[in-house]
Amino acid sequence: MTRKTLPTALLALAVLCGCGGAAETAAPPSPSTAAAKDKKHQLEAAKADCMKQKGFKYVAWVQPEKPQSEEDRRRDAGDYQAMRKYREKYGFGVFAEHVYPKEMDTPDAQMESGVVDPNMKIQGSLSAAQSQAYHKAKDACMITVAKQVLGVTVKSNIDYFNQIALTRKRATAGTLDSDPKLVELANAMATCLKGKAYTISDTAPTAMAKRGERTFLDQQDEVGRKQDETVPDVAPPSKEGQGKQIHMPTLTAEQAKPYLAKEIKAALDDLECGKDFYPAYTPRKSAIDVQIKAQFAY
Numbered sequence: 001m002t003r004k005t006l007p008t009a010l011l012a013l014a015v016l017c018g019c020g021g022a023a024e025t026a027a028p029p030s031p032s033t034a035a036a037k038d039k040k041h042q043l044e045a046a047k048a049d050c051m052k053q054k055g056f057k058y059v060a061w062v063q064p065e066k067p068q069s070e071e072d073r074r075r076d077a078g079d080y081q082a083m084r085k086y087r088e089k090y091g092f093g094v095f096a097e098h099v100y101p102k103e104m105d106t107p108d109a110q111m112e113s114g115v116v117d118p119n120m121k122i123q124g125s126l127s128a129a130q131s132q133a134y135h136k137a138k139d140a141c142m143i144t145v146a147k148q149v150l151g152v153t154v155k156s157n158i159d160y161f162n163q164i165a166l167t168r169k170r171a172t173a174g175t176l177d178s179d180p181k182l183v184e185l186a187n188a189m190a191t192c193l194k195g196k197a198y199t200i201s202d203t204a205p206t207a208m209a210k211r212g213e214r215t216f217l218d219q220q221d222e223v224g225r226k227q228d229e230t231v232p233d234v235a236p237p238s239k240e241g242q243g244k245q246i247h248m249p250t251l252t253a254e255q256a257k258p259y260l261a262k263e264i265k266a267a268l269d270d271l272e273c274g275k276d277f278y279p280a281y282t283p284r285k286s287a288i289d290v291q292i293k294a295q296f297a298y
Helices: 008-017 031-053 070-076 082-090 105-111 118-124 129-150 157-176 182-196 205-227 253-273 277-294
Strands: 004-007 243-247
Touching: 004 008, 031 129, 031 277, 070 082, 070 277, 082 253, 082 277, 157 205, 157 277, 182 205, 182 253, 182 277, 205 243, 205 253, 205 277
Parallel strands: none
Antiparallel strands: 004 243
């Protein structure tokens, strides 16, 4: 895997778009999903037109989405058996990217399959000065088309992704962290995990749902930073509205397997302690994700 630094916002989007595992029987897209896809095409077409007016080539490209399988739908509903089946192989879906890149649909795997944004090749052919001008034009176009197509105000291309993450965070926290039943279930889950010697610093429902993944993302970042002497050993603090910087390590499948084994153990403990929490939390979180996806058309 190529060493790179990515905002958590982009990592989260990758997880949403590629749920991991082979697709099974696909269901037709919901109206909201279809509307989001249509808006995405509109957004890309408008961006390409804007870039052309500024003298740059840009291809309107929408990444093909894997059809959602029955297993995916069951996991989105918080089904215990479906979640356990996934976690027994992929853990929280962090180090599994290094062991099962094709199944996790990583950027490197997409490059190998040829399913890749053609604009990456265009940008890669530019000189340093041309690249700077290109990204300046791309930011300006994103500001314009986001307002025109989505009715969303953004400051740049990366701000668009940061706003997706921030909007999702606020929507889930505002809706789910204040629900008395979810708070009760999250506290029970935290008590169970403490009994298994896990450290719990925040028992809010959204924090409990993400704590496992965040723990191993932090570990992944730590490994990547130790490999690269050009970056600080510790990631700089994230600013409001910006995702945490994750410095991806270069690991072979064999090197990543011990990390994944520990992650799988932690993921299964997390699921056992959260067997009452997840069926109540996950469907509501999934519904919010669909709404955000429709709002921002990603």
